[in-house]
Amino acid sequence: MTGLDFNPVFAHLPFLLGGVGVTILIATLAFAFGLSLAVALAILRFENQGAWRRLSRSYSTALTNTPQLSQIFAVFYCLPLIGLMVSPFLSVVIGMTLNAAAYLADILGAGMARVPPVYHEVALTLGLNRRQTYLRVILPYAGRAMFPALANHFQIMILGSAMASIFGVEDLTGRAYDIGSTTFRILEVMLVTGGLYALLSFALTGVFALFRRTMERMV
Amino acid sequence: MPYIDVRDVCVRHGKNETLRHAGFEAERGDIVSFIGPSGSGKTTFLRTLIGLQPVWQGQMDVHGRNVDMAAPASARILREQAAIVFQQYGLFGHMSVLRNLTLAPTVVAKRSRREAEHEARALLERLGLADKADVLPADLSGGQKQRVAIARALMLRPALLLLDEPTSALDPHKVRDVGVLLRDLAQDGMTIIQVSHAMGVVSSLSDRIVLLEDGQVRAVGTGRGYAAQQPDIAAFMNTHGGDAATDPAGSRSDPDH
Numbered sequence A: 001m002t003g004l005d006f007n008p009v010f011a012h013l014p015f016l017l018g019g020v021g022v023t024i025l026i027a028t029l030a031f032a033f034g035l036s037l038a039v040a041l042a043i044l045r046f047e048n049q050g051a052w053r054r055l056s057r058s059y060s061t062a063l064t065n066t067p068q069l070s071q072i073f074a075v076f077y078c079l080p081l082i083g084l085m086v087s088p089f090l091s092v093v094i095g096m097t098l099n100a101a102a103y104l105a106d107i108l109g110a111g112m113a114r115v116p117p118v119y120h121e122v123a124l125t126l127g128l129n130r131r132q133t134y135l136r137v138i139l140p141y142a143g144r145a146m147f148p149a150l151a152n153h154f155q156i157m158i159l160g161s162a163m164a165s166i167f168g169v170e171d172l173t174g175r176a177y178d179i180g181s182t183t184f185r186i187l188e189v190m191l192v193t194g195g196l197y198a199l200l201s202f203a204l205t206g207v208f209a210l211f212r213r214t215m216e217r218m219v
Numbered sequence B: 001m002p003y004i005d006v007r008d009v010c011v012r013h014g015k016n017e018t019l020r021h022a023g024f025e026a027e028r029g030d031i032v033s034f035i036g037p038s039g040s041g042k043t044t045f046l047r048t049l050i051g052l053q054p055v056w057q058g059q060m061d062v063h064g065r066n067v068d069m070a071a072p073a074s075a076r077i078l079r080e081q082a083a084i085v086f087q088q089y090g091l092f093g094h095m096s097v098l099r100n101l102t103l104a105p106t107v108v109a110k111r112s113r114r115e116a117e118h119e120a121r122a123l124l125e126r127l128g129l130a131d132k133a134d135v136l137p138a139d140l141s142g143g144q145k146q147r148v149a150i151a152r153a154l155m156l157r158p159a160l161l162l163l164d165e166p167t168s169a170l171d172p173h174k175v176r177d178v179g180v181l182l183r184d185l186a187q188d189g190m191t192i193i194q195v196s197h198a199m200g201v202v203s204s205l206s207d208r209i210v211l212l213e214d215g216q217v218r219a220v221g222t223g224r225g226y227a228a229q230q231p232d233i234a235a236f237m238n239t240h241g242g243d244a245a246t247d248p249a250g251s252r253s254d255p256d257h
């Protein structure tokens, strides 16, 4: 063992930092699409008793009890079978979207259950239609009540997006592998990469706290 | 022809007849109080007036316009002419007081935000809440919440203002404030229908008292200050406590004021 040498890693730092952008992009896209899908799933189980509700629940149960990696593999290999040729990047985003929707639907569902029942009748007597009631009352209230859980899940997705590297996506981890395999400084590059993930995560915690305070002031 | 004429309202819950041919009349600017034992149908009756409670049959005339309360389209018409203040107030906790007031005017009635906010601020000022426009409902006292809920209802410019147990959650001296406010609003031509257990408020405030029993109108008293003298109503009030502390016109001194 000759000791750690970070210089070869630092020589590739700009390339590595570029991967941070890809990581944020993957997580943000999957979170945004996943949240939209989760809204639909949560409303489905909120408004229905029978089959629709079971369907929505089963979706979450199935996808929160199997590895996300298997889900991405399923997307990666199944989409071409039905004639859809998608890039590894897109496969990962779709896989992570489907997974996020399952978790976020559970979170939103819990938030919607916290909406005081009288709000529904208030909205009705104020003349709000169904769409306006969800958009102005129920979802914002649920989203606010569940903000910490939603923010937490986004952070998990940032870290979880490292799986993209397995499919050859040049995200932070993907680029770390590239650098490792050309410099043979695997340990060093992974230490630096781990540090970057931690920095990113801490920064997000700060951003969310700020966002939350602004949101509270902008009522 | 009275300003409001509600007739023959029947409500069924399964085999139970919760309301049986209930009705009442009121003039514009009247304060009408529904009283009666628990389970007599007061809340149910109030909710029929704004289309929250489906009816088996029933007719309502407001200002010469007839509404068949059993028709599927009636709920919408009823909601256009009435506003309700719920017992739990139901202020939206994620919005400022001001936004609670302007939400329906801007989103439903499509009025400009500027104009709605102007009206909302004037209303808050009138209700002694001028400095509360930008706070969240969670930071209000019970009495303030109720005033905001009333203000939100008034933003709809309803012909009828409905209140379910407006005083049940308030301290005695707050009860008096609400009484004064309701009387003010009625003076301006708002017709108010309330369900109340506070017999002091009811007897001093009401132009009409409707006594419900077992889903039926047992007695109606009319005339401010006289309505409570109708024998059946007086008898009911005697057995259900005319609490002087809840009389807005009462002379009892209040340590808080």
Ligand SMILES: Nc1ncnc2c1ncn2[C@@H]1O[C@H](COP(=O)(O)OP(=O)(O)OP(=O)(O)O)[C@@H](O)[C@H]1O
Binding pocket: B013, B018, B036, B037, B038, B039, B040, B041, B042, B043, B044, B045
């Ligand atoms: N959704 C419902 N399903 C079945 N029965 C109902 C329903 N709503 C009301 N009832 C019945 O109708 C009757 C009248 O209820 P309501 O709430 O109108 O009484 P109330 O006069 O307001 O009583 P309280 O003074 O206790 O508030 C009660 O017997 C109640 O059990």
Ligand SMILES: [Mg+2]
Binding pocket: B042, B043, B044, B195
């Ligand atoms: Mg009641």
